[in-house]
Amino acid sequence: xxxxxxxPQFLSIQEGENxxxxxxxxxxxxxxxWYRQEPGEGPVLLVTVVTGGEVKKLKRLTFQFGxxxxxxxxxxxxxQPGDTGLYLxxxxxxxxxxxPTFGRGTSLIVHP
Amino acid sequence: DVKVTQSSRxxxxxxxxxxxxxxxxxxxxxxxxxxxxxxxxGLRLIYFSYDVKMKEKGDxxxxxxxxxxxKERFSLILESASTNQTSMYLxxxxxxxxxxxxxxxxxxxxxxxxx
Numbered sequence: 001x002x003x004x005x006x007x008p009q010f011l012s013i014q015e016g017e018n019x020x021x022x023x024x025x026x027x028x029x030x031x032x033x034w035y036r037q038e039p040g041e042g043p044v045l046l047v048t049v050v051t052g053g054e055v056k057k058l059k060r061l062t063f064q065f066g067x068x069x070x071x072x073x074x075x076x077x078x079x080q081p082g083d084t085g086l087y088l089x090x091x092x093x094x095x096x097x098x099x100p101t102f103g104r105g106t107s108l109i110v111h112p
Numbered sequence: 113d114v115k116v117t118q119s120s121r122x123x124x125x126x127x128x129x130x131x132x133x134x135x136x137x138x139x140x141x142x143x144x145x146x147x148x149x150x151x152x153x154g155l156r157l158i159y160f161s162y163d164v165k166m167k168e169k170g171d172x173x174x175x176x177x178x179x180x181x182x183k184e185r186f187s188l189i190l191e192s193a194s195t196n197q198t199s200m201y202l203x204x205x206x207x208x209x210x211x212x213x214x215x216x217x218x219x220x221x222x223x224x225x226x227x
Contacts, residue, residue: 006154009152033215035216040121040220040221041220041221042116042202042204042218042219042220042221043155043202043216043218044218045215045216048215088154088155090216092214098143098206098208098214099145099157099160099170100216101157102147102154102155102156103154104152104153104154105154
């Protein structure tokens with residue numbers, strides 16, 4: 001059972017377009033993270049959100065954690081070819097060791 | 113910068129062979145993880161370790177074992193490799209969480225092909 005559902009699975013867009021990736025769950029998470037993975041590399045953390053309703057910005061990327069802490073979104077403004085990669089959301093639960101559960105990922109290609 | 117190093121980027125093995133995947137981290141992290149990544153399935157946790165000689169099963173431990181004799185090194189062992197273990201294997205490490213959402217540092221991965 002996949003606890004975190006990401007959509008869309010694939011996204012192919014032109015440079016300059018905007019896009020939103022969604023990460024949804026029926027479970028409540030104490031925190032939610034977004035990672036980006038480039039071909040031939042491991043995932044790299046972009047952001048962690050911990051408070052319901054929290055919004056964080058990282059240059060052209062905007063991350064939002066749902067009020068109920070069950071979902072999150074990643075919005076990219078004016079996408080660039082350098083944004084190409086696999087975007088993964090990961091949810092963690094409080095208590096004990098932090099062991100994140102990953103979504104299946106959204107593969108983004110931005111064409112010049 | 114934290115460095116998580118996986119011993120091989122590409123590995124080709126035959127069915128039935130014993131396979132060792134090695135991972136070393138240089139930041140004195142307590143927690144270490146092994147994931148496998150398959151297209152369309154995301155990252156699935158095989159095993160993790162929160163201390164030397166301590167290990168816990170993840171979501172898909174069948175066919176795998178692990179060893180953590182030293183804090184910096186976490187090894188994944190395939191006792192008898194099978195073709196369905198062909199995959200990208202990712203190692204990660206982290207400190208125990210001092211607040212919610214501790215960062216995982218990943219290695220570059222080992223692409224294992226079992227023929």
